[in-house]
């Protein structure tokens with residue numbers, strides 16, 4: 403079974419031959435005493451420890467180009483973090499203590515296809531939620547990928563090496 407979600411624990415009910423998903427961590431010796439068939443599980447939650455409403459995130463502390471970071475997240479069953487008006491405050495609240503005001507991390511948007519038209523990796527338009535003052539500035543005509551601190555965004559050359567943040571859906 404390929405699990406492409408971050409925060410799920412799952413249990414297998416031996417009598418019903420059924421899997422159950424949970425959005426909380428199961429203990430190593432978890433046995434449901436009122437339902438004793440439910441005894442086995444795999445917990446993948448710890449891999450992506452930063453939880454928000456629908457997602458959980460992981461900060462990768464290795465430096466890669468935006469393209470390699472994007473591939474790393476995909477190969478891990480996730481994606482570079484996206485931000486919408488609905489979840490941006492919650493995500494920064496969670497990320498705040500794990501990032502700093504000085505260090506930049508790749509997240510999942512670019513304007514590679516059309517200069518100035520910022521798109522998240524799913525093709526949706528980037529709402530101007532967190533741009534640093536005077537950005538995006540496409541400095542030297544070569545800043546097409548989105549990076550963030552714990553405060554705001556900047557457009558930056560995609561081949562620069564940065565740490566990055568992946569996310570997965572909870573379910």
Ligand SMILES: [Ca+2]
Nearest residue numbers: 513540545546
């Ligand atoms: Ca650009």
Ligand SMILES: [Ca+2]
Nearest residue numbers: 537539545557
């Ligand atoms: Ca810039």
